[in-house]
Amino acid sequence: MVERVVPEERRQRRRPTKQGAVLSERLIVETALRLVAQHGAEALSVRRLGAALGADPSALYRYFRNTDALLLALADELIGRAQEGWRPTGDWRADLRAIGLRIHASYQSNPQAALLAAHRTTGRVHETRAVETILGILRSAGFPDPLAVRVYHAFVDQALAFAAQDAAALALPAAAQEADAEVWHQAYGRLPADTHPNVAATFPLLAADMRGSGYPFALELLLDAIAARLPAAR
Amino acid sequence: MVERVVPEERRQRRRPTKQGAVLSERLIVETALRLVAQHGAEALSVRRLGAALGADPSALYRYFRNTDALLLALADELIGRAQEGWRPTGDWRADLRAIGLRIHASYQSNPQAALLAAHRTTGRVHETRAVETILGILRSAGFPDPLAVRVYHAFVDQALAFAAQDAAALALPAAAQEADAEVWHQAYGRLPADTHPNVAATFPLLAADMRGSGYPFALELLLDAIAARLPAAR
DNA sequence: AGCTTACGACAACACCATTGACGTGTCATG
DNA sequence: CATGACACGTCAATGGTGTTGTCGTAAGCT
Missing domain, CATH: 1.10.10 (Arc Repressor Mutant, subunit A)
Known part of the structure; x- marks a missing residue:
């Protein structure tokens, strides 16, 4: 050909x-x-x-x-939209938090496309720029290169994985989405305390917490752990 | 019909x-x-x-x-196989780590079916049993209920999100899988140091680290952060 | 032994991604 | 301003996909 x-x-x-x-x-x-x-x-x-x-x-x-190349272009466009208008503050933790939340939000804004795109490596401009930025934040914060690379990997994969996960929920038909939430209350709200004591004891808290995405808290925990591994500066 | x-x-x-x-x-x-x-x-x-x-x-x-029903049957079969034979040790951190890695591993064993399963709440026996177990581990480790619930949410979502993410990569056509791997060397290996200094400086480390899943390290970081929030026992 | 009908087979439909061949409109050259 | 090259849109065809209407036959009941 x-x-x-x-x-x-x-x-x-x-x-x-x-x-x-x-x-x-x-x-x-x-x-x-x-x-x-x-x-x-x-x-x-x-x-x-x-x-x-x-x-x-x-x-x-x-x-x-081929269609794969098109898909990669879509993915890169989403990454690009996530970065539009963002500027680093110099505070590594605030910057990482902002980038993570921005990626997540950008993918939520187009869940259907996010599902197709979140697990690909594009190698295109927007993606390489994001990689460069995140690595820069970590290295100038004082992480030695081997640690910076591992932290980068965990951080990015977690952002993309949660983005895809939450996008999948949004991508469901509205009817199925509500039905899913209903099933959750039905199944977990009625578990008897003798077989499922821990679910029964925490159900109201669970029901409230599971409404939203687990990402913001998971991100905060990740940042906690990353901070703890930052070699003491000075 | x-x-x-x-x-x-x-x-x-x-x-x-x-x-x-x-x-x-x-x-x-x-x-x-x-x-x-x-x-x-x-x-x-x-x-x-x-x-x-x-x-x-x-x-x-x-x-x-239809094929969707068939795939759900495959997924259900996998969930059943995954939970076989695990017993808690009493060490909350070791138990959470084992559960996370088990979920991840079982999904990797059949990526195609895993992709469907990871995004759906079934409310069926295997799932409710897992929820009960994890909550039990956290509560008996000494986490107060509101914190236990938030930690549970972050932990489970992280495991499922990474499982789906890594399964998706495995479920790609072989050609796309190779393309993703190639991209790392082609696109990132040739980024010039003047525009992408941080990528250029860490490229060998990056290429090596990105070969595997980011989950094990991300899980370890999450466990670090969770441990740090555990109220001092005694 | 006979009847009903479940279920496997066939054939067809509508859709999919991809590609070789073709001809025309566009642009660079002079 | 004319011309030639060729980029790029179009056509048609190939071999794949999930799915369904129809039919005959053999399984299992009575």
Whole structure:
């Protein structure tokens, strides 16, 4: 097969499609995100995306070598949106907290796409910038390189894992979402104290706490532990 | 469409297929798990499963209303297998670590099914038993109820989130898996020191560390932080 | 022994990603 | 301003997917 993809920056000719659309990597990514947001993850197919763009499906292969490459571009776009407008404060702990919460929030804003994208390594610009930033925060805070790398890994994986996990809940149909919450109260609210004493004793607390995401507290705990491993400065 | 599925317990006639196999829910689930284990996640299709069973693909629809129902059955089977044989030691930290790693490991053993399971609250016996156990460990370790509940939430969500995250990576088509690994060397190995000094400085460490899961270290950090919040005993 | 019907098989449908071939509109060159 | 090269949108085809309407037959009841 001949390589059909021309890198975006080297693209010169832009011929409109029969329906008048002028394609670009940007337009394709944005249309794909819109498609997923409006009609769910399963609505994202080359054929449907082509239709939404007003182009033949195969035209997409002039921009992405396959659907995997497109998916990576979507993932990178989400990472990029998470970083928009953020500036480091110089306080490593505050900065890490902000980045973690921003990644989480960005993925929640498009749960369907987040589910597709959260577990990929893109190697694209937004991602490499985020990696560079986080590593910079840790190294200039005084973590020696081997520790900085391990901490980076745990921090990033946890942010992405929670983001995907919470996105999955949001991605459920609204009806199924409420039904799930109901089932939770039904099943756990009625567990008898003789077989499940600990659940029974803490049920009101549990029910209240499980409403929200576990991420903010888990992040705080992670930051606690990281701080404890920071070699005493001075 | 007519409902084709007859519940397993009410099944009476067992007609062999042309190739002589006698189908059952058990046989189908076990064959499916074997198929995935031997030939990878992408080998699991209705057609291939039918072929592996020695039956027409459409015969499966006499046992499962669709592939989602089949995958749920696979997931349920895995949950059952995972909990076998674990006993608490009385050391809260060792017990939590063991539970976390067990959940993680069992999901890795069949990523495809794990992806479905990790995002759903079943409220069924295996799940409620796990909740009861973890809460019991925390409460008898001396955590006051409100803290025990928050810690429980963070711990469980972390385990499930990482399990799903790492399962997702394993469930990718082999090609995408290799692509992700390649990206680390291609994209991150070539980032110039003037734009990405921190990545450039730590690249060998990074490439080595990112090969494995971030969970074991993230779990250890979480346990560190939890221990630090345990009210001094005595 | 005969009847009912469960269940396996067949064939078809609608969708999917991907690719080779083609021709036209766009741009760089002169 | 004309021209030639070729980028890129289009077409058509391939081989995959899950799913379903229909049918015959053999299993198991009476």
